[in-house]
Amino acid sequence: MELYSELEDPSFTLAPYQSIWKSHITRVVESVLDTAHVPIVHCKTIGKNSSLKVQFQFQAEGDTIWIKNEKVQLEYRFPQHWILRTRQERKNRLFNYVTFTPIDDKHTAIMGYVGRIFLKLSMVNKLFSKYSCKILKED
Numbered sequence: 663m664e665l666y667s668e669l670e671d672p673s674f675t676l677a678p679y680q681s682i683w684k685s686h687i688t689r690v691v692e693s694v695l696d697t698a699h700v701p702i703v704h705c706k707t708i709g710k711n712s713s714l715k716v717q718f719q720f721q722a723e724g725d726t727i728w729i730k731n732e733k734v735q736l737e738y739r740f741p742q743h744w745i746l747r748t749r750q751e752r753k754n755r756l757f758n759y760v761t762f763t764p765i766d767d768k769h770t771a772i773m774g775y776v777g778r779i780f781l782k783l784s785m786v787n788k789l790f791s792k793y794s795c796k797i798l799k800e801d
């Protein structure tokens with residue numbers, strides 16, 4: 663299986679995070695693909711500047727779904743991982759790579775990395791990790 667190219671690009675600094683949701687993996691995947699919830703559920707974090715008039719382009723082919731607008735591009739590969747890329751110039755680029763792993767029929771582990779080209783100090787990793795966990799708690 664081919665990985666997303668960003669995961670093998672040494673110019674990105676990675677901040678890991680993880681959480682366990684009390685939910686079946688199908689519900690977790692359904693939730694993370696639901697772009698409409700971002701400006702509502704995440705109105706204090708990643709959805710702060712999002713419009714309620716959600717407009718995304720969707721495309722599916724084989725085991726991959728692409729969801730994108732002018733700001734972000736999400737590439738979901740079945741059965742259980744995705745990457746969300748910001749569509750900014752390279753020096754400000756950020757990605758969020760996430761895997762979804764079923765523990766049992768009522769629990770799913772979410773493990774991810776926030777990758778960035780800017781602010782490469784290792785102590786900043788904790789801030790990105792903490793912020794990612796905060797976002798997951800909003801769901």
Ligand SMILES: [Fe+2]
Nearest residue numbers: 693699703801
């Ligand atoms: Fe969410």
